[in-house]
Amino acid sequence: MNSTLKSILVPIVAILLGFLVGGIIMILCGYDAILGYQSLFNGIFSNSYFMGESIVKITPLILSGLAVAFAFRTGLFNIGVEGQFIVGWTAAVYVGTHFEGLSKVVHLPLAILAAAVGGALWALLPGILKAYLRVHEVVVTIMMNYIALHVTNWFIQEKMAAGGGTNTSERVFQTASLSWKQFSDWTAFSRLHWGILVALIAALIYWFILEKSKVGYELRSVGFNHHASQYAGMNVSKNIILAMLISGAFAGVAGAMEGLGTFQYAAVKGGFTGVGFTGIATAFIGANTALGVVLASFLFGGLQFGSLNMPYNSQVPTELVAVVIALIIYFIASNYSIRTLLDKIFTKGAK
Amino acid sequence: MEYVIEMLNIRKEFGNFVANDNITLQLKKGEIHALLGENGAGKSTLMNVLFGLYQPEAGEIRVKGKKVNISNPNVANDLGIGMVHQHFMLVPPFTVAENIILGKEPIKNTMVDIKSAIKKLKELSVSYGLDIDPNAKVSNISVGMQQRVEIIKTLYRGAEILIFDEPTAVLTPQEIVELIQIMKNLVNEGKSIIIITHKLKEIMEVSDRVTVIRKGKGIKTLVTAETNENELASLMVGREVSFKTDKIQSNPTEETLTIKNLNVKDNRGLLAVKNFSLSVRAGEIVGIAGIDGNGQSELIEALTGLRKVDSGVITINGRDTSKLKPRKITEIGLGHIPSDRHKHGLVLDFPMPENYVLQTYYKKPFNRSGILNFAEINKKAKQLAEEFDVRTPSEKALARSLSGGNQQKAIIAREVDRNPSILIASQPTRGLDVGAIEYIHHRLIEQRDKGKAVLLVSFELEEIMNVSDRIAVMYEGNIIDIVDPKMTTEQELGLLMAGKKLEPKGESAHE
Numbered sequence: 001m002n003s004t005l006k007s008i009l010v011p012i013v014a015i016l017l018g019f020l021v022g023g024i025i026m027i028l029c030g031y032d033a034i035l036g037y038q039s040l041f042n043g044i045f046s047n048s049y050f051m052g053e054s055i056v057k058i059t060p061l062i063l064s065g066l067a068v069a070f071a072f073r074t075g076l077f078n079i080g081v082e083g084q085f086i087v088g089w090t091a092a093v094y095v096g097t098h099f100e101g102l103s104k105v106v107h108l109p110l111a112i113l114a115a116a117v118g119g120a121l122w123a124l125l126p127g128i129l130k131a132y133l134r135v136h137e138v139v140v141t142i143m144m145n146y147i148a149l150h151v152t153n154w155f156i157q158e159k160m161a162a163g164g165g166t167n168t169s170e171r172v173f174q175t176a177s178l179s180w181k182q183f184s185d186w187t188a189f190s191r192l193h194w195g196i197l198v199a200l201i202a203a204l205i206y207w208f209i210l211e212k213s214k215v216g217y218e219l220r221s222v223g224f225n226h227h228a229s230q231y232a233g234m235n236v237s238k239n240i241i242l243a244m245l246i247s248g249a250f251a252g253v254a255g256a257m258e259g260l261g262t263f264q265y266a267a268v269k270g271g272f273t274g275v276g277f278t279g280i281a282t283a284f285i286g287a288n289t290a291l292g293v294v295l296a297s298f299l300f301g302g303l304q305f306g307s308l309n310m311p312y313n314s315q316v317p318t319e320l321v322a323v324v325i326a327l328i329i330y331f332i333a334s335n336y337s338i339r340t341l342l343d344k345i346f347t348k349g350a351k
Numbered sequence: 352m353e354y355v356i357e358m359l360n361i362r363k364e365f366g367n368f369v370a371n372d373n374i375t376l377q378l379k380k381g382e383i384h385a386l387l388g389e390n391g392a393g394k395s396t397l398m399n400v401l402f403g404l405y406q407p408e409a410g411e412i413r414v415k416g417k418k419v420n421i422s423n424p425n426v427a428n429d430l431g432i433g434m435v436h437q438h439f440m441l442v443p444p445f446t447v448a449e450n451i452i453l454g455k456e457p458i459k460n461t462m463v464d465i466k467s468a469i470k471k472l473k474e475l476s477v478s479y480g481l482d483i484d485p486n487a488k489v490s491n492i493s494v495g496m497q498q499r500v501e502i503i504k505t506l507y508r509g510a511e512i513l514i515f516d517e518p519t520a521v522l523t524p525q526e527i528v529e530l531i532q533i534m535k536n537l538v539n540e541g542k543s544i545i546i547i548t549h550k551l552k553e554i555m556e557v558s559d560r561v562t563v564i565r566k567g568k569g570i571k572t573l574v575t576a577e578t579n580e581n582e583l584a585s586l587m588v589g590r591e592v593s594f595k596t597d598k599i600q601s602n603p604t605e606e607t608l609t610i611k612n613l614n615v616k617d618n619r620g621l622l623a624v625k626n627f628s629l630s631v632r633a634g635e636i637v638g639i640a641g642i643d644g645n646g647q648s649e650l651i652e653a654l655t656g657l658r659k660v661d662s663g664v665i666t667i668n669g670r671d672t673s674k675l676k677p678r679k680i681t682e683i684g685l686g687h688i689p690s691d692r693h694k695h696g697l698v699l700d701f702p703m704p705e706n707y708v709l710q711t712y713y714k715k716p717f718n719r720s721g722i723l724n725f726a727e728i729n730k731k732a733k734q735l736a737e738e739f740d741v742r743t744p745s746e747k748a749l750a751r752s753l754s755g756g757n758q759q760k761a762i763i764a765r766e767v768d769r770n771p772s773i774l775i776a777s778q779p780t781r782g783l784d785v786g787a788i789e790y791i792h793h794r795l796i797e798q799r800d801k802g803k804a805v806l807l808v809s810f811e812l813e814e815i816m817n818v819s820d821r822i823a824v825m826y827e828g829n830i831i832d833i834v835d836p837k838m839t840t841e842q843e844l845g846l847l848m849a850g851k852k853l854e855p856k857g858e859s860a861h862e
């Protein structure tokens with residue numbers, strides 16, 4: 001069997017196996033699996049509101065997935081996407097709640113740019129430490145997540161909160177908002193916003209940088225083999241830092257989707273949002289390609305949102321969807337056995 | 352006749368590519384059987400099939416007459432088949448003993464019984480003449496010692512049949528002599544051996560029979576005593592091969608590379624290159640001979656800008672490059688064939704076209720305002736693969752999937768194609784078949800004849816003697832003497848390499 005076909009088939013088989021085993025677990029726990037999946041499906045597609053809200057969930061996942069995937073393709077583990085996301089969110093809202101009177105064509109891009117820069121800067125320190133002192137980025141980015149959470153909480157409380165004891169910022173100005181009245185009309189007042197377009201454009205940019213550009217060639221080369229890259233005259237340290245910056249920028253823009261689109265404000269958070277961590281999963285399932293990450297985000301975002309409907313229609317607890325998602329990840333991680341399984345099936349068929 | 356291993360009509364495909372096409376190999380008990388073939392002929396593939404790493408598409412394997420299905424290396428181990436891979440599979444921070452017992456630890460009272468393991472290792476080591484220190488850390492021992500560890504590892508697992516894939520490519524001449532002795536001890540103890548090597552001399556010296564394969568097909572099995580190097584070479588390549596490199600008298604002109612009083616420190620901060628001076632002129636090949644570890648790698652790293660120069664001057668084409676970055680030096684006109692092709696020469700997970708432009712991707716026509724032109728890159732790849740006869744499973748195959756020899760040819764193609772004023776070739780023919788060696792020597796001489804300077808670093812005396820116009824012998828970071836290959840014998844070079852200066856003969860004076 002040819003290898004491109006295989007690399008497409010493997011995740012599909014993994015997903016199907018995930019659903020199958022998830023269904024068996026539902027039955028073992030005494031639930032009606034068919035009804036469970038039906039209500040999951042209905043929770044995504046049965047009306048325009050659900051569809052709109054699913055896309056709202058999917059949008060930041062695409063970007064956080066791209067952030068993780070970009071680092072991964074350049075040989076780095078960016079576990080700090082969550083932190084960079086929070087910083088991006090805060091930066092976007094800060095710009096969005098200031099500069100009254102700017103026109104939309106300036107204000108909105110400026111706010112998104114602020115998010116990208118915020119996320120990138122938050123990834124800069126781990127990049128520098130890795131490039132010059134060989135400190136492993138996983139440790140540093142994890143710690144940077146906690147710093148991000150508490151620093152932005154302080155900043156939102158002290159510098160951005162609307163006053164009167166609230167811990168929420170003002171709403172961003174219309175000129176910096178991603179929402180559009182038509183969307184909410186079409187989707188029965190869901191929070192659907194332009195962010196999905198931003199995310200898809202980001203996926204295109206991701207593909208372009210890595211596959212087509214000179215910069216991407218260098219980044220990939222350094223990621224695969226920094227010795228050979230150094231021998232070939234590339235600046236390894238510069239490329240490590242650049243990779244972290246670009247990865248962080250994607251994460252920051254993910255934050256802008258929440259700050260300028262879904263919520264339109266920033267609030268003090270009790271804990272992590274999970275968007276950055278889910279990005280690790282979507283990057284993984286999407287095999288770190290632009291298209292793969294987009295598709296995986298649709299799957300994850302859809303499942304996460306649709307599962308909210310399950311307890312109402314089928315009594316199946318939403319936690320079971322988390323189990324299904326975990327199973328899918330598990331089966332993709334064991335893709336080696338799926339490959340051998342496919343090989344067996346196909347060689348038998350050929351004989 | 353009793354065969355311990357029979358591989359009958361083995362066929363192995365990679366996609367549409369047939370790496371082994373009906374190959375038959377039969378190993379007698381107690382013999383050393385050599386497997387010979389060009390780079391990419393399918394030798395490693397065949398051995399990986401025997402070791403259970405690949406499953407053949409057709410054919411059968413018999414061990415002691417019984418048909419077997421070797422589905423993975425554990426099955427091979429259980430059948431008494433052990434393999435010493437070209438790239439060792441050891442855990443560097445572990446001790447020798449820990450590495451050997453890994454996966455087969457002796458257990459006593461739920462604890463790993465390292466004491467009894469060490470005792471057993473010492474017995475093995477004595478009975479086969481394999482000198483090892485069970486308590487040494489693998490990261491601290493020499494390559495030759497690591498290889499002995501690999502051998503003991505297979506013996507510890509009860510191997511009766513040992514496969515060696517290019518065992519001598521990484522060894523120094525002294526270590527090769529020791530290895531050959533070890534192999535003889537092994538067959539005396541009743542083991543059987545399959546050895547892959549490109550060095551015909553070694554085959555003649557050590558093997559009982561030879562099987563030659565060419566382009567995936569089995570050509571012939573011969574009794575070593577009834578053949579000779581020339582016959583083997585022509586069987587394997589399919590044409591006559593000349594061993595002596597023909598070349599016209601060199602005609603050196605101005606100095607291209609000048610090194611003056613160079614001092615370079617090694618990783619531990621000790622001086623590895625000491626007050627070193629040498630010049631290479633356009634139109635000549637200067638060979639650097641010497642035993643590994645006498646400062647050769649530090650010297651090359653300094654010349655290529657990869658290692659800080661402590662003091663001294665390096666001039667290329669009249670420009671001081673001692674403080675410049677690698678890319679700048681490349682642009683001034685230096686080409687480099689590094690000795691470790693996997694680590695330094697190639698990005699193994701890149702397709703071949705992207706590997707061919709590793710130093711030139713940012714230049715026209717490959718790069719136009721930040722966007723890579725893959726049509727041009729692929730065109731270049733195709734041209735180089737054709738011109739230098741690099742055989743790949745497909746045009747865009749990953750560098751990883753090429754055979755070792757073809758990887759090396761690809762690197763040479765890339766460096767020579769840039770047409771550098773000074774080409775530094777470090778161990779350029781390591782692991783290559785005789786046909787490819789002939790070809791690469793020819794290319795180096797062609798560079799010289801085009802008026803380029805070439806600096807050849809090699810541990811192979813024959814190569815140094817054949818190719819160089821002048822030989823600088825390096826000892827403890829310095830040049831002990833510069834000699835003319837036509838006026839010197841291998842013995843004299845050997846003495847110089849060991850640090851013994853020759854009696855003055857008159858003509859081989861310093862420049």
Ligand SMILES: Nc1ncnc2c1ncn2[C@@H]1O[C@H](COP(=O)(O)OP(=O)(O)OP(=O)(O)O)[C@@H](O)[C@H]1O
Pocket residue numbers: 365368370388389390391392393394395396397742743744752753754755756757782
């Ligand atoms: N995993 C693989 N996928 C695709 N092609 C492969 C793979 N492994 C080997 N090949 C191809 O099969 C052929 C035989 O390779 P093999 O490594 O067996 O050669 P070899 O005889 O050991 O050569 P060398 O002397 O250079 O090591 C080569 O053309 C190689 O490119």
Ligand SMILES: [Mg+2]
Pocket residue numbers: 394395396754755
């Ligand atoms: Mg091989």
